[in-house]
Amino acid sequence: MSGEVSVLGLVISLLFVVLPVVLSFVHRLALARSVLGAVIRALVQLTAAGALLVFVFESDTSLLWSWVWGGGMILFAAYTVYRRAPEVPGMFFIGLRAFTFAAIVTWGVLFGFAIVEISPMTIVPLTGMMIGNSLNALVLVARAAAEGVRENRDEIEARLALGLSSVDAARPVLRRALRTGLTPQIETLRALGVVYLPGAMTGLILAGMSPFSAVRMQLVIMYMVLGATCTNVTVAGIGVIRKSFTTDHRLAPHIFR
Numbered sequence: 001m002s003g004e005v006s007v008l009g010l011v012i013s014l015l016f017v018v019l020p021v022v023l024s025f026v027h028r029l030a031l032a033r034s035v036l037g038a039v040i041r042a043l044v045q046l047t048a049a050g051a052l053l054v055f056v057f058e059s060d061t062s063l064l065w066s067w068v069w070g071g072g073m074i075l076f077a078a079y080t081v082y083r084r085a086p087e088v089p090g091m092f093f094i095g096l097r098a099f100t101f102a103a104i105v106t107w108g109v110l111f112g113f114a115i116v117e118i119s120p121m122t123i124v125p126l127t128g129m130m131i132g133n134s135l136n137a138l139v140l141v142a143r144a145a146a147e148g149v150r151e152n153r154d155e156i157e158a159r160l161a162l163g164l165s166s167v168d169a170a171r172p173v174l175r176r177a178l179r180t181g182l183t184p185q186i187e188t189l190r191a192l193g194v195v196y197l198p199g200a201m202t203g204l205i206l207a208g209m210s211p212f213s214a215v216r217m218q219l220v221i222m223y224m225v226l227g228a229t230c231t232n233v234t235v236a237g238i239g240v241i242r243k244s245f246t247t248d249h250r251l252a253p254h255i256f257r
Contacts (some may be wrong), residue, residue: 014039056120066123074099077131084139088146089254094239098138099131101235102228106130109227115220129200129221133185134229141181141233145240148173150255157251166245167238174237181233185226192222 005013017039024031056065078096085091106126109115116122149156152173159169167174192198193215201218205211244252 053120053124056124061120063118063120063123066120069124070103070127073127073131074103077135081135081139081142085142085146088142088240088243089252090239090243091142094142094236094243095138097239098232098235102130102134102231103127105231106224106228110220110224126221126224130224130228133225134232137181137185137229138232138236140184141177141237142240144177144180145173145237146244148177149241149244149251153251153255160249160251166249167241169249170241170244174241177237177240178233181237182230185229189222189226192218198222 017035020035021032023029024035052069055061056069074096077099078092081095082092088094107123110122110126111118116126149170156169156173160166198218198221200221201214204214204217209217244255246252
């Protein structure tokens with residue numbers, strides 16, 4: 001296979017890691033330890049994932065394990081956004097709900113319309129792509145929504161005084177937060193194929209797939225990511241807004257801290 005990398009090739013590729021380490025020492029960035037830690041962690045995690053994938057991809061392994069893996073990725077993603085945005089109350093459950101909805105939309109379209117075949121080799125990688133490419137947007141929206149409510153609380157309270165519901169009073173904040181989360185993904189889609197060739201397409205071509213087949217698969221993935229990101233940021237944004245108010249449409253106490 002033309003895209004296969006030997007163990008020696010992997011070892012030689014560590015030369016790329018030397019560059020940020022040297023840069024860190026030259027400019028005293030204090031990042032060398034972080035870089036080496038990240039490289040080692042990625043090596044261990046991906047090796048472990050590869051070993052598990054060998055088991056999951058076996059022909060006699062139940063498809064249930066692929067769905068379990070997908071559910072595990074959703075749980076870990078929710079924990080990751082909680083770690084990255086601890087200042088947002090209820091972030092774990094907001095993230096869990098958002099990723100679950102995004103997974104339902106992703107699986108429903110891809111498998112419900114038979115765009116791709118249901119198999120371990122589609123469930124696990126596509127779920128990972130959906131989560132990995134929409135995670136940053138979810139964190140951005142959650143932070144933007146929480147900060148927007150705090151920074152505009154006077155305006156929101158004025159709207160509440162006029163009789164608007166909490167969701168309507170915070171709608172301008174939600175609108176700005178959603179734009180913050182969706183804009184990077186839209187710009188990435190615009191640059192596709194002109195500024196860069198995405199990883200999935202490159203990998204398929206290296207694996208021997210024809211360029212046009214790789215293009216079709218990559219477009220499906222990018223459209224999937226855009227839809228999943230839209231679902232994620234919408235569910236997360238609305239979740240953060242609702243968490244910012246009490247049940248009787250008043251700003252929650254944590255907003256004033």
